[in-house]
Amino acid sequence: MSISGQAILADVRRLLTPGWLAGHALALLAVVTCLALGWWQAGRAAEGNTLSWAYTFEWPIFAIFVVVIWVREIRLTLRKGRAEPAAAAVDPVDRPRPVITRRVNQPTAADDDSGDPQLAEYNRYLAWLNENPEARPSDYPAKEYR
Amino acid sequence: MNGALTRYRVIAWIVGVMLLLLTLVAMPMKYFGDNNLGVVIIAPVHGWLYVVYLAAVGDLARRVQWPVTRILLVALAGTVPFLSFVMERRTVAWIQGNDRQPSFTEA
Numbered sequence: 001m002s003i004s005g006q007a008i009l010a011d012v013r014r015l016l017t018p019g020w021l022a023g024h025a026l027a028l029l030a031v032v033t034c035l036a037l038g039w040w041q042a043g044r045a046a047e048g049n050t051l052s053w054a055y056t057f058e059w060p061i062f063a064i065f066v067v068v069i070w071v072r073e074i075r076l077t078l079r080k081g082r083a084e085p086a087a088a089a090v091d092p093v094d095r096p097r098p099v100i101t102r103r104v105n106q107p108t109a110a111d112d113d114s115g116d117p118q119l120a121e122y123n124r125y126l127a128w129l130n131e132n133p134e135a136r137p138s139d140y141p142a143k144e145y146r
Numbered sequence: 147m148n149g150a151l152t153r154y155r156v157i158a159w160i161v162g163v164m165l166l167l168l169t170l171v172a173m174p175m176k177y178f179g180d181n182n183l184g185v186v187i188i189a190p191v192h193g194w195l196y197v198v199y200l201a202a203v204g205d206l207a208r209r210v211q212w213p214v215t216r217i218l219l220v221a222l223a224g225t226v227p228f229l230s231f232v233m234e235r236r237t238v239a240w241i242q243g244n245d246r247q248p249s250f251t252e253a
Contacts, residue, residue, distance in 0.1 A: 023214075054190040058197060065200045065221065072207065073214050 014081050015074060027070040034063035150209055151241050154202040155234060161199045162230035164192040169227045199224045210241065 014020075038059030045052035125140055132139070172184030200221055207217045223233035 051186060051189055054193050058193050061197050062200070065204060068204055069207065069214060069217055076211075 011078050011081070014077055020077070023070075023073065027066055030066045031063045034059045034066065038063070150202070150206050151238065154199075154206050154237065157195065157199045157202045158224065158230055158234040158237075161192065161195050161224050162228075162234070164188060164195055165225070165227050165230065168192050196224055206237075206241075212240070216240070 015024075038056055041052040041055040041059060045056050128140055129135065129137065168185070168188045172188045175181045175184040203217065203221050203224075206220075220233055220237055223229050
């Protein structure tokens with residue numbers, strides 16, 4: 001058997017577990033019930049009950065909703081089955097996180113701010129960053145460097 | 147995601163209010179007051195708004211990994227008077243990541 005044939009067979013088998021068989025039966029029952037109720041309302045509408053016209057079209061829409069949810073479940077199940085081997089190879093959660101380092105200029109006593117208040121403030125900011133390696137620049141209490 | 151949740155919340159409230167109008171105003175009018183008018187107007191409007199509600203629930207379900215029972219529960223809650231408002235709060239709690247029971251004293 002070809003590889004794709006085997007894959008399809010594996011997919012089909014995944015949808016024939018006891019739980020899924022019950023699920024298919026329930027979904028089918030719900031669809032048939034909705035369509036039958038729509039048919040019943042169509043009969044009442046034909047007899048002259050105007051209110052039934054809306055329900056004649058609404059019940060089939062409810063059936064469509066059931067089918068949409070049904071298909072969604074089938075696709076989720078198949079995707080889960082296919083994704084598992086690949087997910088084991090590359091698990092984004094377990095991968096070590098990259099280490100981000102930030103080099104902070106260290107102001108020293110030799111720094112000459114020449115009496116410039118802006119430069120002095122900037123040096124204080126750098127000194128603060130150096131003292132608080134965990135902090136982000138935006139944590140600095142002074143307004144200018146936020 | 148936030149857009150889908152907002153759409154769901156808006157239509158959930160509208161459907162909830164319409165359902166209350168239908169069951170608390172229109173139906174007593176029909177069965178006790180012998181006046182069909184309320185039901186004739188509100189029932190189809192509520193029916194079609196419920197279809198919109200289902201679409202919003204389906205759209206929400208497309209974006210979250212909910213078990214199918216929960217999707218059906220949310221869909222059916224729109225048909226029960228008062229329960230739709232409770233379910234709307236539960237849904238917001240589910241989506242926003244805390245599965246705790248929302249306390250109803252919160253605004």
